[in-house]
Amino acid sequence: MQLVFATHNKNKFKEVAALMPNSIDLLSLDMIGCFEDIKETGTTLEENAKLKSDYIFRKYKFPCFADDTGLLVPALDSEPGVFSARYAGPQKNAEDNMAKLLKNLDGVENRSAYFKTIISLQLPIKHHFFEGRVNGVINKEKSGNQGFGYDPIFRPDGHSKTFAELPLSVKNEIGHRGKAIQQLISFLQQL
Numbered sequence: 001m002q003l004v005f006a007t008h009n010k011n012k013f014k015e016v017a018a019l020m021p022n023s024i025d026l027l028s029l030d031m032i033g034c035f036e037d038i039k040e041t042g043t044t045l046e047e048n049a050k051l052k053s054d055y056i057f058r059k060y061k062f063p064c065f066a067d068d069t070g071l072l073v074p075a076l077d078s079e080p081g082v083f084s085a086r087y088a089g090p091q092k093n094a095e096d097n098m099a100k101l102l103k104n105l106d107g108v109e110n111r112s113a114y115f116k117t118i119i120s121l122q123l124p125i126k127h128h129f130f131e132g133r134v135n136g137v138i139n140k141e142k143s144g145n146q147g148f149g150y151d152p153i154f155r156p157d158g159h160s161k162t163f164a165e166l167p168l169s170v171k172n173e174i175g176h177r178g179k180a181i182q183q184l185i186s187f188l189q190q191l
Contacts, residue, residue, distance in 0.1 A: 001025065001188070004032055006052040006066035011148040012177075019172055019181045024188065032060050045070050045082055046129060049120035057122040065121040065184060069177060071150050073113045073138065076104055084150070094149050098142060102153065111138045113154065115176040119184050128187060132179030147171065 002025045007013055013028045020026045029035070038055050042048040045068040052066030072078040080087035080101065088096035105111055112135070119130040135157045142152035144164030151163035156174055163171050172178035 002027060002062065003188075004029070004056055004060070004062040004064040006038065006056045006064055008035075008037075009148070012067075015168060015172060015177060016181055018168060019178060019185065021185060021189070024185075027062070029056070032056075032062060034060060040068065040082075040085075042068075043082065045116060045118040046120070048082065049118045049129075050122075050127070053120040053122040053127075063121075063123050065119050067117050067119045067177065067180065069115060069117040071101075071113060071115055071154065073101070073105070073111075075108050075110045075112070076101075079104070098150060098153050101138065101150070102140070105138055105140075111140075112136075113138050115150075115154065117176040117180040119180045121184060121187070130180045130183040130187070132176040132181070132183070134174060134176045134179070 001023060004027045005013060005016055006029055008029050017026050034056065038052045040048040040051065042051055048068035049066045053064045056062060056064040070081045070084045072081050080097070085092045088100040114133055114135045117132045121128045121130070136155050139153050139155055139162060144152050144162050146166065146168065147164045153162065155162045159166065163175065
């Protein structure tokens with residue numbers, strides 16, 4: 001089965017491709033000739049994921065899934081949340097985003113946080129959502145050089161290392177995106 005993952009993010013594509021069974025031929029947006037930036041104008045992760053999957057399905061006629069992920073910090077009223085990728089501005093710079101988050105948490109005792117991923121799957125006639133979540137804390141300093149986004153400052157519960165220090169196989173097993181992707185794969189294998 002050919003399935004488009006609606007992303008231009010090479011790191012995210014690599015992370016998801018590592019989980020896909022051989023029966024699924026995973027394609028990125030670049031692979032189908034889609035180079036436009038699909039605007040995330042929704043107010044929730046669900047809305048943004050659905051906007052992307054619907055757009056690709058309508059325009060390119062491929063079964064498609066899209067994700068939207070947010071880092072939510074309860075002490076900051078769940079910021080950055082739906083604005084995680086552009087927390088420090090429209091340039092979507094991970095270093096700037098982490099710097100802003102660390103500054104906003106300066107002096108805050110409760111550094112608990114969680115990542116939440118929503119996957120929107122658009123098939124002919126049917127639409128489905130899947131959700132993954134991982135709890136953790138925001139470290140005071142960056143550590144590690146694996147992963148992307150907020151990985152250098154997010155330490156998942158039960159681990160002494162950040163996502164940026166853990167091997168991809170561990171991150172995929174315990175992480176938010178990995179959990180949502182496993183639900184997606186289980187669903188697709190039942191079709």
